[in-house]
Amino acid sequence: MTRCRLCGSAALASVVDLGATPPCESFLAADQLDLPEPAYPLHLRVCTDCWLAQIPPLITPEETFKEYAYFSSFSTSWVEHARTFVDGAVQRLDLGADAFVVEVASNDGYLLRHVVDRGIRCLGIEPSVNVGAAARDAGVPTLTEFLSPDTGSAVRAEHGPADLVVANNVYAHIPDVVGFTQGLRALVADDGWVSIEVQHLLTLIEENQYDTIYHEHFQYYTVASAIRALASGGLALVDVELLPTHGGSIRLWARPAEVAGEPTRRVADVLDREKAAGLQELSGYTEFSARVAKVRRDLLRFLVEAAERGETVVGYGAPGKGNTLLNHCGIRPDLLPYTVDRNPYKHGRFTPGTRIPILPPERIAADEPDYVLVLPWNLRAELVEQLSFVHEWGGRLVFPIPELSIVEVKR
Known part of the structure; x- marks a missing residue:
């Protein structure tokens, strides 16, 4: 890995080297135990220009997500978290029966089932064939596809622009940050909203959460680096929430840059916390x-x-x-x-x-x-x-x- 995937800088500094491991979701069947098992380096670096933490994209999303072993609905607390989010988003954005909600990386429909229950039109975009099929079986309309600018434009042309685009626990999983963000912008209405949940690099560092570094997670965000990433696709951060999920996550509320306006005070507060922790200089990473x-x-x-x-x-x-x-x-x-x-x-x-x-x-x-x-x-x-x-x-x-x-x- 020689250049940052967000800004193109060659100024990458080592944070932690975890050696070489197999892909974390490549569970083995009994008849595979005597076969070779590939392992890939797992070395986290941070760009000292835009401060995006990242690992080399050695495994493509296509290799990981064609058939996926993780079904969100098996976590009781995660399904409840999704229900609470849907309730809050409906109220916050005044989503009625004529609204349209799209979730990217919708897994087995654990979140959109709550949208369906409210009678709101929705669509999941899920690349994994097996979990996408489970979502459809549960009554959640789901497209089996990876999000790209072309996918976003095609969905918009067929279904119309989305009032809300949800991208929970996927923004770390895509090596093409810029293309994915452009896909989000293609999906969302010109006056719509994008909600992204992703693990917060601040808590990852402070709480020793190094086991959340794995090959599916190509990058690790602070609010500061997320602002840069969103801007690459024409989105601007409006608000941020700190969540306890995954040991500490951020919920980013973004809008098309043309209508975003000034961010809330909470954005400035979290940026101040990140700066105080040294995450915009190497000192914040050296002891990890x-x-x-x-x-x-x-x-x-x-x-x-x-x-x-x-x-x-x-x-x-x-x-x-x-x-x-x-x-x-x-x-x-x-x-x-x-x-x-x-x-x-x-x-x-x-x-x-x-x-x-x-x-x-x-x-x-x-x-x-x-x-x-x-x-x-x-x-x-x-x-x-x-x-x-x-x-x-x-x-x-x-x-x-x-x-x-x-x-x-x-x-």
Whole structure:
């Protein structure tokens, strides 16, 4: 990687090098375990001209998203988050029965189903064939396609301009930032709105959330770098909200630059926080690598010592972020014999690189392990409640991020 994908600068500085790992959603079937498994460098750098943090685009979105293992509806809290967003957006933008809402990377329809329930016309644009089919089965109109300027223009020509374009947890997933943003502008009405949710680089750095660095995530945004990215497609930031999702996200409210007007005070406040954290100079990034190394040492020490005491540790969840953590730490079935997941698609498969079996959640109650290592730590509140039954045999939960913590749960 020699140049920034947003501004073209060659001034890229290393933030953290996590070695080489397989793609985080490339779960293995049993008959693939004796086959070669490709791994790609996972090295985060930041552009010291526009301050967009990024990894090399070594894997194309077409390779990742033709068939995708992540179904948003399997997270109860995420479906509720989507419902709350739809309720708020309808009220904020006064969306009535004559409105048109488009969601880009609409997954299995987890968000647009709430729009359908309100009788508002909508369309999902989802590149993954399998999850797009699930959305249509749930009654959510869905186009199987990647967003580009041409796709945006074609949708606009067929369906009309969108009053609201939603792009949640996708703005990091596209290597062509400029082309994707131009696609958003092509979709949205000239007086419409674009809402984008994406993880906040500020919390990623401050909370050691390095496991959210993986090959699907090509870039990592501050509000400052997001403003630059939006401008590349003719959009301007109007407002920002700080969200707890994914360990700390930003919701960007943007409009076509011609009608945007002055941004709210909240935009200036977050920009000030980012500047105070040093994220517009190298000083804000220099200690991150050392803190990442400590997470690895602490987790490995815990697993090794538990094994030596004869205690059992199993995993909960098989998210993409978990595979970054498992591969970086070098955790294999001798330290974590299996993990479980609510998604049946993953049952009977194995985690990429580390080859840890993925089983149904019921296995935990059957085995009564001493510890459950929670890999989707960003769902901590939801999972502490879901896993409260481990208290029945004295089991405890382990969260590896932002630092190792062992939690005793009670009903």
